Amino acid sequence: MTEQIDSRNVAEAAVKSLGLLLLVAALVMGLGRSLMELSEWKQAKSAAATSSISSDQK
Secondary structure: OHHHHHHHHHHHHHHHHHHHHHHHHHHHHHHHHHHHHHHHHHHHHHHHHHHHHHHHHO
């Protein structure tokens, strides 16, 4: 009887840890995507500023 309970507890712990791992992975991927978009936005902004400065100098 106790062996069945122990195996059930192990299975529940495995499912919970897997769910937590997936949650952390999703958060890391979302954060990485946000950082990539932020860096792309900064690059586009600096490129626009550079092009406007060079057009002002002409």
